[in-house]
Each structure stands twice: as C-alpha cells, then as structure tokens.
Amino acid sequence: MNIALVGYGKMGKAIERIAQERGHDIVLKIATANRHEFTAENLQRADVVIEFTNPEVAKENVEICLKAGVPVVCGSTGWNEGLSHAEYTAVENKTAFLWASNFSVGVNLFFELNKQLARLMNDHGEYNVNVEETHHTQKKDAPSGTAITIAEGILDHLERKTRWTKETEEKPEDIAIVAHRIENIPGTHVVKYTSDIDDIEITHTAHNREGFAKGAVLAAEFVAGKQGVFTMKDVLGLNRMFEGK
Ligand SMILES: NC(=O)C1=CN([C@@H]2O[C@H](COP(=O)(O)OP(=O)(O)OC[C@H]3O[C@@H](n4cnc5c(N)ncnc54)[C@H](OP(=O)(O)O)[C@@H]3O)[C@@H](O)[C@H]2O)C=CC1
Numbered sequence: 001m002n003i004a005l006v007g008y009g010k011m012g013k014a015i016e017r018i019a020q021e022r023g024h025d026i027v028l029k030i031a032t033a034n035r036h037e038f039t040a041e042n043l044q045r046a047d048v049v050i051e052f053t054n055p056e057v058a059k060e061n062v063e064i065c066l067k068a069g070v071p072v073v074c075g076s077t078g079w080n081e082g083l084s085h086a087e088y089t090a091v092e093n094k095t096a097f098l099w100a101s102n103f104s105v106g107v108n109l110f111f112e113l114n115k116q117l118a119r120l121m122n123d124h125g126e127y128n129v130n131v132e133e134t135h136h137t138q139k140k141d142a143p144s145g146t147a148i149t150i151a152e153g154i155l156d157h158l159e160r161k162t163r164w165t166k167e168t169e170e171k172p173e174d175i176a177i178v179a180h181r182i183e184n185i186p187g188t189h190v191v192k193y194t195s196d197i198d199d200i201e202i203t204h205t206a207h208n209r210e211g212f213a214k215g216a217v218l219a220a221e222f223v224a225g226k227q228g229v230f231t232m233k234d235v236l237g238l239n240r241m242f243e244g245k
C-alpha cells in the first residue's frame, strides 16, 4: 500500500518505521518546510493519507486530502469541533475518514472498560469521578484528546454527570479533567472514582509511541479502498464484540 504522511514529527516518523516493517511504501512526507508539495496531484500517488500535525492545521489538511478523494486516517487532537465537517466532506467526496483521539489498542480497550465502570456507578452515587492525564511538555492541546474521549464515555453512561470541565472547582454534575505536562511522558490517563470509604482507579500508561503508530497503520490498512466514516472500534472489531450485550 502507498501511504502519504502529512506531519512528519514524532508520530510521522514512528508511523513511517512501522508502515515500512509491514511492507508499505511511504510515497509522500509533508512537514512545514515542504508544504508546497502538499498538492492534490501528489496525493493521487497515495492509497491513504495518515495525518498527524497539530490542532491549528489539522482541519485544513484533512479537507485538502478528502477533497482530493484520498482516504484519511487522522490522529491530530484538539480540533474536535471540526470533525463533523470532515465526516461530511468524506461522504461528499466518496472517500473514507477515520479519526481517533488515540490509536493504541490498549487505550481502545481502556475506553470500553471506562464505559462499563461508568455504567456500574449509576447505582453507587457515593462515588465522584475525575480524569487525569499526563503528557510531554511539547504537547500543544490540553486536555488531551484521549482524556476528552474518556470523559465523553463517562457522560454517555453515568447519568449524574452532565459535562466535563478543566476547572478544579467543579460542580457535582461535572467531570473534572486535570492535565499535567512533564518532560518525555508519552501519555498516561487515569480515571479515578473516590468515596469516603475507598477509591477505584483505572490507569493506562503508554511506555512509548509504538502503540499509537501501530494502531494508525492498522487503521490505514482498514480504510484503504473504502468509503465512509469509521472509528477504531471498526478496525479492532469491537462493534461486533459488543453487539447485543
Ligand atoms: N491519536 C493518537 O493516537 C495520537 C495523537 N497525537 C497527536 O498527533 C499530533 C502530532 O503529534 P506529534 O507527532 O507528537 O507532533 P510533532 O510536533 O512532533 O509533529 C508535528 C508535525 O506536523 C508538521 N506540521 C506542522 N504544521 C504543518 C502544516 N501546516 N502542514 C504540514 N505539516 C505540518 C510539523 O512539521 P515541522 O516540524 O516542519 O513544523 C511536524 O512534522 C498532535 O495533535 C498529537 O496530539 C499524538 C500521539 C498519538
């Protein structure tokens, strides 16, 4: 498969290595310096684009690729408000779009565990819940996309919570998300339920960027040649697994 990388930083480089190990060719690599090569014509050489840049440029980059009719896997976080338009553009241009706040298999299992725990907590109002995330200091967005997905998973399944907030003085119906920035941390997420009697905590700790990169390549293999909007649940078969349960 021919892959175009839009964004060739920490993630772009990790993805390149894993894609090549899996027998794929990188036919285009775009960073700021060679952005002039980011054209519809050059994109035609790719079966799929993998986009990992930053919150400021991701929306425009994704639109360019989708309008060129090339399927896009996007991992850039911090632009959630633009996602629905990208989904619309994918459908309009008869191509595919898959965005994930986190591509690692472990985090996608963690998302399901988080939802299940939230469901159980409906009968146990004595517990409050908050989310904490820790990342490297170069990260541009806070809270992380993963922390937002976790909070959304809780909101969908725990009736007493109605919104997430970055404020520390949160109301009982809020889920507080606390973001820490520490040198060289690839990404750690903690969901903590606390009561006067005890605490329950689930944690996902990424040891490096391998999981994110491998998941992005799996997603690219999945969307190539398809049309529509997909998620990591489609890639990992988690929709099938939870059907009817
Ligand atoms: N979904 C997931 O699983 C994961 C998501 N992420 C997210 O992915 C994104 C990238 O992370 P990371 O690789 O660590 O970031 P880096 O800062 O290391 O890399 C960003 C890359 O984007 C390039 N870039 C910046 N502006 C443009 C532009 N206008 N056009 C084309 N390329 C551009 C940069 O080029 P240059 O250096 O030349 O400016 C650089 O190559 C972030 O949003 C991060 O939150 C990260 C890890 C996992």
Ligand SMILES: O=C(O)C1=N[C@H](C(=O)O)C[C@H](O)C1
Residues within 6 Å of the ligand: 077, 101, 102, 135, 139, 140, 143, 144, 145, 146, 147, 186, 187, 188, 212
């Ligand atoms: O910027 C990062 O590095 C990461 N970003 C993603 C996020 O915002 O959740 C995923 C991962 O945690 C690493």
